[in-house]
Structures are given as structure tokens and as C-alpha cells.
Amino acid sequence: MQKPIVNHVTRVRLALTASLPIDFTGEKIQAHHLRETGNFVKEHYDKIAAIMDVLAELEFRLSADESYIYGESATVGAREAKEYLLAKGFHDRDFQINLEYTRGWGMM
Amino acid sequence: MNGNKWYKKEDYWAILIGLGLIVLVTLAFFAGSAGIFKTMAVNIGGWSADLSKLTAILSGSSTGLISLLVFFLIVYAVGVKVMGQSVPKFVGGFIALFLFSVLISTLGANKYIKDWQLETPVLALLVGLIIGNTFKLPDWFHAGLRTELYVKTGIVLMGATLPFTLILQAGPVAILQAAIVSIITFGAIYFSATRLFKLDPRFGATLAAGGSICGVSAAIAIGGACRAEKEHVSVSISMVIIWAVAMIFLLPLWAKLLGLDPGPAGAWIGTSEFADAAGFAAAEAIGDERAVKAFTLMKVIGRDMFVGVWALVVAVLSVTVWENKTRAEAEKIDVAEIWRRFPKFILGFFAASVLVSFVIASLDAKTAAQFSKDAIGPLKTFRGWAFTWTFLSIGFTTRFRELSSFGWRPLAAFAVGVAINVPLGYLLSNLVFVEYWLGIK
Numbered sequence: 001m002q003k004p005i006v007n008h009v010t011r012v013r014l015a016l017t018a019s020l021p022i023d024f025t026g027e028k029i030q031a032h033h034l035r036e037t038g039n040f041v042k043e044h045y046d047k048i049a050a051i052m053d054v055l056a057e058l059e060f061r062l063s064a065d066e067s068y069i070y071g072e073s074a075t076v077g078a079r080e081a082k083e084y085l086l087a088k089g090f091h092d093r094d095f096q097i098n099l100e101y102t103r104g105w106g107m108m
Numbered sequence: 109m110n111g112n113k114w115y116k117k118e119d120y121w122a123i124l125i126g127l128g129l130i131v132l133v134t135l136a137f138f139a140g141s142a143g144i145f146k147t148m149a150v151n152i153g154g155w156s157a158d159l160s161k162l163t164a165i166l167s168g169s170s171t172g173l174i175s176l177l178v179f180f181l182i183v184y185a186v187g188v189k190v191m192g193q194s195v196p197k198f199v200g201g202f203i204a205l206f207l208f209s210v211l212i213s214t215l216g217a218n219k220y221i222k223d224w225q226l227e228t229p230v231l232a233l234l235v236g237l238i239i240g241n242t243f244k245l246p247d248w249f250h251a252g253l254r255t256e257l258y259v260k261t262g263i264v265l266m267g268a269t270l271p272f273t274l275i276l277q278a279g280p281v282a283i284l285q286a287a288i289v290s291i292i293t294f295g296a297i298y299f300s301a302t303r304l305f306k307l308d309p310r311f312g313a314t315l316a317a318g319g320s321i322c323g324v325s326a327a328i329a330i331g332g333a334c335r336a337e338k339e340h341v342s343v344s345i346s347m348v349i350i351w352a353v354a355m356i357f358l359l360p361l362w363a364k365l366l367g368l369d370p371g372p373a374g375a376w377i378g379t380s381e382f383a384d385a386a387g388f389a390a391a392e393a394i395g396d397e398r399a400v401k402a403f404t405l406m407k408v409i410g411r412d413m414f415v416g417v418w419a420l421v422v423a424v425l426s427v428t429v430w431e432n433k434t435r436a437e438a439e440k441i442d443v444a445e446i447w448r449r450f451p452k453f454i455l456g457f458f459a460a461s462v463l464v465s466f467v468i469a470s471l472d473a474k475t476a477a478q479f480s481k482d483a484i485g486p487l488k489t490f491r492g493w494a495f496t497w498t499f500l501s502i503g504f505t506t507r508f509r510e511l512s513s514f515g516w517r518p519l520a521a522f523a524v525g526v527a528i529n530v531p532l533g534y535l536l537s538n539l540v541f542v543e544y545w546l547g548i549k
Contacts, residue, residue, distance in 0.1 A: 092433065
């Protein structure tokens with residue numbers, strides 16, 4: 001069987017932190033600000049979890065560090081993954097995709 | 109991103125092996141033990157029809173050849189092991205490759221073969237291409253054919269032979285010349301691919317990167333950055349390989365026919381050859397160290413170094429212009445893209461140059477001359493062996509029947525780029541910047 005000229009890995013990165021809609025440096029911070037922030041953080045995490053479900057459907061391998069959730073696949077292409085995520089209602093700014101090709105055999 | 113550990117990448121192994129060797133040779137010089145490496149640094153002497161002379165040369169070099177084999181076998185095997193590949197297969201493959209390299213170097217030292225202009229690099233390529241395209245090579249042998257690892261080791265070692273002051277002087281000229289050629293060639297291939305031949309813009313950009321920046325590595329980096337289809341990257345790589353192999357033979361031939369000096373000839377090859385490994389083969393075929401130096405300055409500093417910047421620009425274009433989105437709504441592209449796609453072995457090349465230049469600058473004239481002879485001399489020889497393994501590996505792994513099939517449109521678009529790149533490279537190296545390239549010592 002002919003060996004592929006290139007292999008690929010598609011990586012999707014999801015940021016665990018997001019810019020909060022409230023400025024905590026203001027003088028008149030009130031309790032409802034924290035409740036709104038809590039809701040915002042919950043929405044953000046719910047969205048990440050929903051993207052993780054979609055990535056799991058596509059059989060991405062999931063991992064994490066302190067700042068990001070990562071999904072990695074050697075079978076799904078970057079554009080295919082992006083189109084699928086957009087079709088599920090997510091937006092371009094909800095994720096970052098990195099596609100890396102490597103030489104399939106030891107050529108120059 | 110996660111799972112992308114540095115020690116799994118051959119760029120870093122090339123740096124560790126190349127710089128490690130430079131440090132060891134330097135320490136051995138100051139410890140008065142440079143003889144170990146001088147023995148290992150085997151240059152097979154010239155011979156003609158006298159087989160008894162050949163036998164004497166080979167028997168006199170046997171200890172050096174065995175120690176050379178053992179040393180590189182061990183250091184490369186450690187790298188292969190850490191990168192998670194099969195060491196037993198690599199050991200078998202590397203020993204076979206080494207034996208081929210001894211055979212080729214011996215033949216390349218023959219007077220009659222030299223008279224036919226078949227220097228070791230060209231001979232290694234030809235033998236590799238003939239065998240690789242005629243016979244099915246066993247898998248274990250393939251495990252030893254690490255073209256990129258060998259060429260990158262050679263480039264790091266090359267850094268030890270180029271004074272850092274020369275790199276600093278060469279930088280602006282090489283970068284300017286490379287920028288002119290890369291931008292014009294990229295534009296020519298991209299616009300002919302997309303406007304004339306109606307190819308997908310991502311395909312056009314990948315083809316253009318292969319033909320203008322740094323060959324296969326650029327096609328891979330830019331193909332990834334703009335999310336080109338896998339088959340488009342494969343076709344672009346096939347184009348690069350076909351043209352790069354042709355240019356290995358054509359550029360040195362044209363340079364000789366045109367009577368070019370080694371410096372401008374090397375700069376022309378650095379400007380117009382498509383891949384590092386192929387370019388070194390072509391530059392070595394000129395048969396003069398100045399050609400190899402000019403080639404390295406032009407290709408590594410002028411062209412390879414900027415692939416990350418190209419990747420960032422193309423990645424931004426991909427998620428905005430090609431997806432019809434504004435910058436605000438488009439997917440966020442990290443500036444870290446530049447570093448992610450940067451060919452890391454170049455750092456080893458710079459570090460090697462700085463280290464050796466610093467050592468030489470700190471010595472008195474007499475000791476510096478001795479250092480050049482006893483330390484840099486062997487490093488040059490090791491570089492020569494690394495390149496011979498590279499050229500053999502190119503030959504053995506370039507199996508034309510395994511390249512992607514492609515239509516006439518990508519071939520035509522790439523040919524437009526070649527038709528512009530080669531004469532433009534000649535003009536810039538031999539007319540516009542000729543004084544500079546003639547000054548390379």
C-alpha cells in the first residue's frame with residue numbers, strides 16, 4: 001500500500017479563562033455583580049463543555065492544563081472540525097484550531 | 109499546544125547533537141585530547157587505478173571509520189529512542205547507510221570518477237535514486253533514512269564554520285535578496301494558481317510557499333497554517349521534490365557553464381533551490397567551500413528563518429479573507445504561530461557560530477590557528493559525513509512512483525514560479541549583489 005506523503009494532527013484549543021464583563025476595579029462593587037460574574041463564568045464553562053461533547057463525538061482525544069482544554073485528532077481535518085463546530089451553533093471566537101502536517105516518510 | 113514536547117522533535121535533537129559535538133571537540137582541544145576526534149574525522153584520500161593504494165587508505169582509516177560509526181550510531185539512537193521510534197530498526201538502517209556512505213566517499217575520491225564531475229554529493233544522490241527507484245527497500249533500512257535529522261545536524265555544524273561577524277554582515281543582504289525573490293515567486297505562483305488556473309486559494313498558497321520559501325518544510329508549515337487539504341499539501345510536496353531533484357543537477361551545471369564564481373553560484377543556489385537538503389547537494393557539487401557558505405547564508409538566514417512570519421500572514425488571510433469574515437468575528441490567530449512554525453534548528457546554527465566565534469576571539473592568534481586546524485577541521489569533516497548521509501537518504505527516499513498524482517494546473521502554476529525564480533536568482537546573485545557574494549571567504 002502506498003504510504004501517505006503527509007500525516008496531520010488537528011488540535012482544537014479552548015480557553016478556560018474569558019474576559020469578564022464587569023470591571024472589579026470600580027469603587028461601587030455590589031453583590032449582584034458577583035452573581036452576574038458567576039452566571040457569566042457558568043455560561044462560559046457550559047459552552048466549553050458543549051464544545052468538548054462535540055469534539056468527543058468526532059473522537060478527538062481530550063486533555064487539559066491549567067489554562068486550556070485541548071482536543072487532538074489525527075483523522076479529522078481542521079476545516080472539517082471547524083465546519084462541524086459552526087454547524088452546531090458555535091462561533092469562530094469560541095475556539096482556536098491548529099493544523100500540523102508532518103512528513104509521512106523520510107523525504108527531504 | 110499540549111502533547112507537543114520539544115524532545116519529541118528532531119529539530120531539537122539536531123541542535124543537541126550538533127552543539128554537543130562542538131562542545132566536546134572544543135573541550136577535547138583544551139584538554140589536549142583533540143586526537144580522539146581527529147582520528148574520527150576521516151577524509152578518504154584520493155586514488156586512481158592503484159588498488160593497493162586504496163587498500164592502504166581504507167586500512168589506515170578503519171579505526172577512524174569504526175569510531176565515527178559508533179559515535180554517531182549511539183547519539184542518533186538515543187535521539188530516536190527518546191522520539192519514540194524503533195531503535196533496533198534504526199541501528200540496522202544507519203549501519204547500512206553508513207556503509208553506503210563509505211562506499212560513495214571512496215568512489216567519490218577516485219580520480220576518474222571526479223573527472224566525470226561526479227563528486228560525492230552527486231554520486232550519493234544518483235546511487236540513492238537509482239537503487240531507491242529500482243528496488244523495494246526493506247522497512248528496517250528506511251528507519252535509518254532520516255534526511256531531515258542529518259541535514260539539520262549538518263546545518264548546526266555548518267554554524268561552527270561560519271564566523272558570527274560574517275552572519276551579521278550577510279544578514280541584511282541575504283534577507284533583502286530572499287525577500288525580493290520570495291515575495292515575487294510567491295505572488296507569481298499564487299496568482300497564476302488562483303487567477304489563471306482557478307485553484308483553491310489555500311492550495312495556491314501552499315504551492316507558492318513550497319516554490320518560494322523553503323520547499324517541503326514551507327509547504328507543510330503554510331499548508332497547516334491556512335488549513336489546506338491533505339491532498340493539496342501532498343501535491344505541493346510532490347512538485348517541490350520533482351523540481352528540487354532536477355535543480356540539484358541543473359543549477360551547478362548552469363553555474364559551471366556560465367563560469368560563475370563559487371560565492372555567487374552558492375547564493376544563486378540558495379535563492380533558487382527549493383529545499384535545504386537538495387540545496388546543500390547542489391552547493392556541495394560546486395566543489396568549493398565558498399559556495400556552501402554563500403548557500404547557507406542565503407537559504408538558512410534569508411529564507412528559512414521567515415517561514416513563521418509567512419505562516420502567520422497566511423493564517424490570518426485564511427480565517428478572514430478566504431472565509432469572508434472581518435477580523436473581529438474571525439477565529440483568533442495567535443502571534444505564537446510565528447514561533448510554532450519557526451524552524452528551531454536555526455537556533456542551533458546561530459548558537460554554534462556564536463560559540464566558536466567567541467572561543468576563537470578569546471585565543472591568541474597562534475592558538476586560534478591551531479584551534480581552527482584541530483577542532484574546526486574535524487567538525488567540517490563530520491559535517492561532510494552528515495551531508496553524505498543526507499544526500500543518500502534523499503536518493504533512497506525520493507521514490508517518484510510514490511509521489512502524488514497531480515493535474516496539469518498545479519504543475520503549470522509551479523512552473524511559472526520556477527521560470528521567474530531561477531533567472532531572478534541569477535540576476536540578484538550575479539549582478540545586483542555580486543560584489544557581496546564575491547567577498548565570501
